[in-house]
Amino acid sequence: MTTPIKAAQRLGETQELAPVLLRTSDLTMRFGGLTALDKVNVDVRRGSIHSVIGPNGAGKTTLFNCIMQANRISSGDIHFASERLVGLTPDKVAAAGIARTYQNIRLFTGITAIENLLVGMHRQLKSHWWEAVINSARCRLDEKKAHEEACEILNFIGLSGRGDMLARNLSYGDQRRLEIGRALCTKPKLLMLDEPTAGMNPREITEMMHFILRIRDVFNLTIVLIEHQMRLVMQVSDTVTVLDHGVKIAEGDPAHVKSHPAVIEAYLGRAAHRQEQPA
Amino acid sequence: MQSATQHLSWTKPLTPPAVVLPLKTGIITGLLAIYSAAVGILKLFFERDVIVDTLTLGDLFLATLAACCGAYVWRKSTQAGHIRAAQAFAAGLIAGLILVGLVVAVTQLNLRWMFTALSADLSRTLTYKQGALAGSLMIIAASMSAALCGALLMSMSDSLRRSLLWSMACVLIAGVFQELIQISLRFGGAVAAIRELLYVWGGLTVQGAAIVFFFAFVVLQALDARKRRGAATTLKSPAPKARSQLASALLLIAVLIAFPLVAGSYIGQVMMLVSLFVLMGMGLNIEVGLAGLLDMGFVAFFAVGAYTIALLTADSEYALAQDTFLPSLNFWSALPFAVLAATLVGVLFGLPVLSVKGDYLAVATLGLGEIVRVLVISDAAKPVLGGAQGILQIPKPHIGSFELADPVSLFYLTLVFVLVAAYIAWRLEGSRLGRAWMAIRDDEDVAQALGINLVQSKLLAYGLGAAFAGLAGAIFATMLTSVYPHSFSLLISINVLALLIVGGMGSLPGVIVGAILLIGLPEVLREFDEYRYLFYGALLIVVMRVRPEGLWPSPQRKRELRAAEKG
Numbered sequence: 001m002t003t004p005i006k007a008a009q010r011l012g013e014t015q016e017l018a019p020v021l022l023r024t025s026d027l028t029m030r031f032g033g034l035t036a037l038d039k040v041n042v043d044v045r046r047g048s049i050h051s052v053i054g055p056n057g058a059g060k061t062t063l064f065n066c067i068m069q070a071n072r073i074s075s076g077d078i079h080f081a082s083e084r085l086v087g088l089t090p091d092k093v094a095a096a097g098i099a100r101t102y103q104n105i106r107l108f109t110g111i112t113a114i115e116n117l118l119v120g121m122h123r124q125l126k127s128h129w130w131e132a133v134i135n136s137a138r139c140r141l142d143e144k145k146a147h148e149e150a151c152e153i154l155n156f157i158g159l160s161g162r163g164d165m166l167a168r169n170l171s172y173g174d175q176r177r178l179e180i181g182r183a184l185c186t187k188p189k190l191l192m193l194d195e196p197t198a199g200m201n202p203r204e205i206t207e208m209m210h211f212i213l214r215i216r217d218v219f220n221l222t223i224v225l226i227e228h229q230m231r232l233v234m235q236v237s238d239t240v241t242v243l244d245h246g247v248k249i250a251e252g253d254p255a256h257v258k259s260h261p262a263v264i265e266a267y268l269g270r271a272a273h274r275q276e277q278p279a
Numbered sequence: 280m281q282s283a284t285q286h287l288s289w290t291k292p293l294t295p296p297a298v299v300l301p302l303k304t305g306i307i308t309g310l311l312a313i314y315s316a317a318v319g320i321l322k323l324f325f326e327r328d329v330i331v332d333t334l335t336l337g338d339l340f341l342a343t344l345a346a347c348c349g350a351y352v353w354r355k356s357t358q359a360g361h362i363r364a365a366q367a368f369a370a371g372l373i374a375g376l377i378l379v380g381l382v383v384a385v386t387q388l389n390l391r392w393m394f395t396a397l398s399a400d401l402s403r404t405l406t407y408k409q410g411a412l413a414g415s416l417m418i419i420a421a422s423m424s425a426a427l428c429g430a431l432l433m434s435m436s437d438s439l440r441r442s443l444l445w446s447m448a449c450v451l452i453a454g455v456f457q458e459l460i461q462i463s464l465r466f467g468g469a470v471a472a473i474r475e476l477l478y479v480w481g482g483l484t485v486q487g488a489a490i491v492f493f494f495a496f497v498v499l500q501a502l503d504a505r506k507r508r509g510a511a512t513t514l515k516s517p518a519p520k521a522r523s524q525l526a527s528a529l530l531l532i533a534v535l536i537a538f539p540l541v542a543g544s545y546i547g548q549v550m551m552l553v554s555l556f557v558l559m560g561m562g563l564n565i566e567v568g569l570a571g572l573l574d575m576g577f578v579a580f581f582a583v584g585a586y587t588i589a590l591l592t593a594d595s596e597y598a599l600a601q602d603t604f605l606p607s608l609n610f611w612s613a614l615p616f617a618v619l620a621a622t623l624v625g626v627l628f629g630l631p632v633l634s635v636k637g638d639y640l641a642v643a644t645l646g647l648g649e650i651v652r653v654l655v656i657s658d659a660a661k662p663v664l665g666g667a668q669g670i671l672q673i674p675k676p677h678i679g680s681f682e683l684a685d686p687v688s689l690f691y692l693t694l695v696f697v698l699v700a701a702y703i704a705w706r707l708e709g710s711r712l713g714r715a716w717m718a719i720r721d722d723e724d725v726a727q728a729l730g731i732n733l734v735q736s737k738l739l740a741y742g743l744g745a746a747f748a749g750l751a752g753a754i755f756a757t758m759l760t761s762v763y764p765h766s767f768s769l770l771i772s773i774n775v776l777a778l779l780i781v782g783g784m785g786s787l788p789g790v791i792v793g794a795i796l797l798i799g800l801p802e803v804l805r806e807f808d809e810y811r812y813l814f815y816g817a818l819l820i821v822v823m824r825v826r827p828e829g830l831w832p833s834p835q836r837k838r839e840l841r842a843a844e845k846g
Contacts, residue, residue, distance in 0.1 A: 068728055094730035108721035111714070118711075119718040123730035125711045129739060132710030133703050139710070186730055 018045040021222050022067070022098075022190055027076035029059070029066050029246075036062040038246040039076065044190070044224055044239075049216060051225045051233045053257075054243035055266060060226045063243070064100055064192050069093050080190065095123060097189035101179045103198060103226070107167040113178055114163035117150040120185030124149075150185065156218070157181040173204055177211070184219060191215065192224045197232060205229055209236055234258065242266065297362065301352050301370035308348035308370070309377025312341060316381060316405075319396030320810045325404050327806070329454030331482040336455060337404070341378075342425040345371050349426030353433040364430055371426025375419035382406055382415060438507075442499040449495040454483040456803065463542045535694060539687045546803075547687035551758065553799040554693040555751045559775045560782070560790035561700050562747025567776065568785035568833075569713060570740035571720030573641040575772050576648020579628065580621045580745035582655065582767035584752025587617040589670040589762045590663075597665045610676035614753055621749020622742045624651075629741030633734060636723065648772055656764040669763035673756050689758050696754070700747050701787055707743070716740055774798065777815060781822050783829020792831045 022044040029037040036059045044050045052060050065071045067078055068090050078085040083096050099120075108116050125146055127139040154163050157177040162170065170178060176196060183191055196212065197205045209232045216223055227233045233240060233254065240257040242250040244266040250257050257263055315321040325337030349367035356363045384390065385402040406414020432440050453460060457478060464474040477487030539547035559581060566572045590599050591613035600607035608616075632643045655664050664670070676683045676692065683689050707713045715736045718726035727733050756762045774797060782793025796818065801811045822830065 070724060070728065089733075090724070090727040091730050091732050094728055100728060102725070106722055106725045108718050108725070110721050111717055115714060115717070119714050119726070119731070120729050122711060122715055122718075127711065129707065129710065129712040132712065133706045135706065142711075182729065 018047050020044065021046040021081060022224070023079045024063075024067070025077045025079075027063070027066060027078060028074045029062055029071060030074045036246050037066065037243075040243070040246070040248050042241055042248070042251075044222060046222055047216075047220070048238040049212070049223045049225060049236050051227055051237040051240045051254075052243060053227060053230075053233055053240060057245070058243040059246040060243055061103055061194055062246075064194055064224075064226065067093070067098065067192065068100055094186055094188075097187075098192065099183035099186045099188035099190075100192040101176075101183055101194055101196065103194040105175045105179050107175055107179055107182070109166070109168035111167065112164050113159060113167055113170060113174075114147075114150050114154060116167050116178060116182050117153055117163075117185050118146055120182040121146045121150065123186060153181045153185055156184075172199065173207075176200075176208070180211075180215070184215070188221065190222045190224065191219075192226075194226045195228065196225070197227065197229050205232055208232070212236060297356070297358055297366065300356055301366040302373060304348050304352050304355075305370040305373025306377065308344050308374040309380075312344055312374065312378050313381050315340070316401060317394045317397060318810070318813070319394075320807065320813065322396050322398075322401055322404075323807055323810075325401075327455065328457075328482045329451060330485055330488045331479060333485055334454075334488075339451065342421065345374055345422045345425035346429030346432070348374055349429030350433045351429075352426070353430035360434070364427065367426045367430035368423055371423035372419060374426070375422030378405065378418050378422065379415040382411070382418070386411065438500075438503045442496055442503060445499055446492045446495040450483075450488050450492050453477065453491045454488065457482040459542060459546065459803065463538075532694075532698070536691070539690055544686055547685070547690050549799055549802040551686045551690040551693060552802060553794045554690060554697050555755055555758075556775065556778060556794040556798045557697050557791055558693065558700055558751040558754075559748050559771075560778050560794055561697070561704050561787065562744040562751070563775050564744075564779055564785065564787070564790055565704060565707070565716075565747070566740050566744040567779060569708065569720065570716035570737065572737065572740055573637070573644070574741075574744070575641050575645035575769075575776070576628065576651070577644075577744070577748060577775055578767050578769065578771040579648045579651035580625055580748035581752040581755070581771060582651060582762075582764075583624045583745075584617045584621045584749030585756035585762045585767070586655070586664060586670070586752075587620040587749070588613050588753040588756040589673050591616060592674055592757075593670050594672040594674065595665075595670055597663065597670045610674065610753075610757055614750075617753040618746050618749045621752065622746045625741040625743075625745025625748075626738050628745070629738045633737055645769070645772075648769065652764060652767055652769075655767070664764075667764060669761055671761045673760045673762070675757055675760065686758070689754065693751075693754055696750055700750070703743075704747075704787060712736065712739065777819060779829075781818060781830060783832035786829060786831055786833035789829050789831040789833070793829070796830070 020043045022042070024040055024042045026039045026041060027037055028035070028039055040059075040063065042050075042052075042063075052063060054060055062071070066073045067080075067085065069085060069088050069092075070090055073086060076086075080093075080096055080098060085093055085096065088096070108119060111119075125142045127136065127142045131139040151160075151163070154160050157180065159170075159174055159178060159181070162174065167175065167178060180191075180193065180196065193212070197208050200208060212223065212225070213236060215221060225233070225237070237254050240250075240252065240254050241248060242257055242260070242263050244262075249262040249266055250260040252260075312321075315324075321337055321340065324340050325335050327336040328334070329336055329339055348370050352367045352370045353363050356366050358366065381397075382402045382405050385397050386399065390397040405418065407417050408414075409417060432443065435443070461474060461478055464470050464478075477483060477490060483491075535550075539550055559577070562580070563574060563577050566574045566577075588610070589595075590597065591605070591608045592598070592610055594607070595601075598607060599605045628644070628647055632640055632647070635643050654660055656667055658666065660666070675689075683692055715726065715731045718729070718731060719733065719736060723733065755766075759766075778793030778797045779790065780793070781796055782791070783789030797815065801808065801814065807814070826832075
C-alpha cells in the first residue's frame with residue numbers, strides 16, 4: 001500500500017511545479033469506420049512518468065503513432081513543448097525531441113548493436129555526406145564522438161562487450177534494452193515506451209522497472225509508458241491515463257485510477273453486478 | 280480412418296526413403312543430362328577440349344552432374360556409411376540408365392525434327408565411339424563411378440575436399456582457357472618453358488593437367504594448414520589484417536594493369552566491358568545493396584550519361600554545338616555534365632517513387648526505365664536524339680596528343696574511374712549516410728522515427744547510384760563512338776541486378792566477382808553465346824539455393840545469413 005501513496009505524493013509535487021510538455025487536444029483518429037481514438041485529451045507533464053493503460057485494442061499504440069505523426073490524425077491537435085506536431089513528418093517529430101520504442105521490438109536486425117545506436121545518433125552528427133568521402137576533420141571528429149557516446153549508452157543499457165553482435169542475435173531482454181538505448185541516442189526530451197516488459201518474467205519486469213526509473217533520473221526525461229503489468233504501472237507512474245475503445249475513461253494518480261469504477265468495468269466487465277443480482 | 284492406416288502400412292515398406300532418395304536424385308540427374316543434350320549445349324561442350332584428345336568439357340560436365348548427384352544423396356541420406364555409398368551408386372546407375380535410354384532413343388527414333396541437336400553424332404560421342412552395347416555399359420560405369428566419387432568427396436574432411444575441388448577447378452580453367460593462357464605465356468625464356476611443359480599447340484596435355492592439379496593441391500593444402508595454425512595460435516590483430524588487405528588490393532590492381540598488356544587486345548576489350556559493368560554494379564549496389572531500393576530501370580541513367588556525351592562532343596548534326604551557342608566540348612569537359620545529367624535524372628526518377636516500397640518499387644522503376652528508352656526512340660525526340668539511328672562520330676578521349684583509342688587504354692581509363700567509385704562507395708558505406716541507408720533498408724518507418732530524413736537519403740541513393748551509371752554510360756559512348764537506343768534495353772538493368780545477386784548484395788568485391796562471372800565469362804566463351812541466359816538462369820538458381828549471401832558477400836551479410844541458418 002505504501003508505494004501508490006508515495007507516487008501520489010510525488011505527483012502532487014510535480015503537478016504544481018512541472019509545466020505540460022505534451023498535450024493532445026481532442027485527438028481523434030479514424031480508420032475508415034473505426035474510431036481508434038475519440039477526442040482524447042492527455043497532458044503529459046515534464047519530468048513525470050505517465051502511463052497509458054487499457055484493454056487490448058483500446059488505442060494505446062495508435063496514440064503513439066499519432067504523436068509520432070506516423071498516422072495522419074483525423075482531427076484535433078498535438079503540441080509538444082511549444083511546437084505544433086500535426087502535419088510534421090516523423091523525422092521532424094524526432095528532431096523536436098520525441099523518441100519511441102515498439103511493442104514488437106523493431107531493431108535494425110541486419111546490423112550490429114553499436115550500429116543500431118549510431119543510427120539513433122544520426123541527427124546528432126552534423127557532417128555532410130561528402131565530408132565522409134573526403135574524410136574531413138569534422139567528419140572524423142563527429143564519428144569519434146558518436147562512437148564514444150554510443151559506447152557509453154551501450155554501457156548504460158548493460159550491453160558492454162556485445163556491441164559487435166548482430167542485433168538479431170542478442171537475447172530478448174538485450175534487444176529490448178538496445179531498442180530503448182537507440183531511442184536514447186536521439187537525445188529526446190520525451191521517451192515513449194510501448195510495452196517494454198512484454199514477454200518478460202517477474203524478475204525481468206522488476207529489473208525493467210528499475211531501469212525505467214534510472215533512465216528518467218539519469219537522462220532527465222519525461223516518459224510515456226504503455227504497459228499491461230499493473231504492478232509496474234502502479235509503482236512507477238505519476239499519472240495514469242486509461243483508454244477503452246479509443247475513449248479516455250479515467251485519469252489521475254495510480255490509486256485513484258485503480259479504484260475508478262469505469263476502469264474496473266473496462267477491465268472486468270459487469271461481472272460483479274451480475275454475481276450480486278442472483279444472490 | 281482404418282483404411283487410411285492400412286493404406287499407409289501398405290505403401291510404407293514399398294517405398295522407404297532409402298530407395299526413394301537415390302531414385303529421385305538419379306532421375307533428376309538423368310533428366311538434366313537429357314535436357315542439356317536436347318538444347319544442344321552438350322554438343323558444344325563435347326567440341327571443347329579440357330585435356331587434348333583425352334577429356335572434353337562434355338565428359339567433364341556429365342561427370343560433374345553425376346558427382347553432384349552422388350554428393351547430394353550422400354548428404355541427404357540418413358543411413359549408415361556403406362548404405363549411403365550404395366545409395367549414391369544406385370543414383371549413378373539410374374542416371375546412367377536414363378542417359379542410355381537417350382542414346383537408344385536417338386539411334387532408334389528420329390528426334391531431329393524436334394530437337395536438332397539429338398543427332399546420331401551425339402549418340403556416338405556419348406557412347407565413347409564404341410558399339411551400342413559396350414558404349415552403354417561404359418556410360419553406366421562412368422556415371423556410377425562419378426556418383427561414387429561425389430559421395431566420397433562429401434565424406435572427406437572440409438579442408439581436403441575444398442583443396443581437391445579447387446585443384447580440379449584450376450585444371451578446368453587451365454584447359455578451357457588454354458588459348459588465352461597460351462597467348463599470355465607467349466614470351467620466351469622461363470615462361471615459354473612453362474608453356475611447353477603444360478601445353479601443346481592444341482591445348483592442355485595430360486602431363487600438364489597433372490602438374491597443374493598437384494601444384495594447386497599442394498599450394499592450397501599449405502595455405503589451409505597455415506590458416507589453421509594462425510587461427511589456433513593467435514587472433515590476428517586488426518592492424519596487420521588491414522595492411523594485408525591493402526597489400527592484396529594493390530597486388531590485384533597491379534595484376535589488372537599488367538594483364539591486358541600480356542593477354543592481348545581481345546581480353547582488353549572483355550575487361551573493358553567487365554569494368555563498365557563493375558562501375559554500374561557499384562552504382563546499383565548503393566541503391567539496392569545499401570538502401571534497399573530495388574531499381575529495375577537502372578539502364579536509364581546509363582543511357583543519359585551516354586547521350587549527354589554524344590550531344591556535347593559528337594561531330595554530327597545532332598550535336599548541341601550545331602544549333603545552339605554551346606561550344607563543342609571534348610570528352611573530359613563533357614564528362615562532368617554527363618555525370619551531372621545522370622544524377623539529375625536519378626533524383627527526378629526517385630521523386631515519384633519515394634513512397635513506393637518493395638515489389639511495387641521494382642515495377643514502378645521498370646516502368647520509368649522503359650519510359651526513358653521509349654522517349655529516346657520516339658519520333659518526338661528524333662530531331663534531338665536521332666531516333667533509332669542514334670548519334671554517330673563521338674570522338675575518343677585524348678590525353679595531350681595521345682588518343683585513348685584502343686580498348687586497353689580505355690580499360691585503364693575505366694579502371695581509374697572504378698577505383699575512384701569504389702573508394703567513394705567504401706567511404707559512404709561506413710558513414711552516417713551509409714548507416715542511414717542500411718536503416719532504411721531494414722525498416723523504413725523506424726528509421727524515419729529516429730530522425731532520418733527519408734526523402735533526402737533516398738534521393739541521395741538514387742542520385743549517387745545514377746552518377747556511377749552515368750559515368751559508365753559516358754565511357755560506353757566514347758568506346759563505341761556512337762550511341763543507339765537499342766543499346767539501352769531492359770536486359771542491362773537485369774544484368775546489373777543479376778551480377779549483384781551472384782556476387783553478393785552490398786559487397787564491393789562481390790560486384791567484381793559477379794561482373795567477371797556474368798559479363799566476362801560469356802564474352803570469353805563466345806562459342807556458347809547462344810546459351811548465355813541458360814547459364815545466367817542456372818547460376819542464379821544455384822547461387823540462391825547454395826549461397827544466398829552471394830559468392831563474395833559483405834562480411835555483415837554473411838554473418839546475417841549464417842546466423843539465420845543457425846537460429
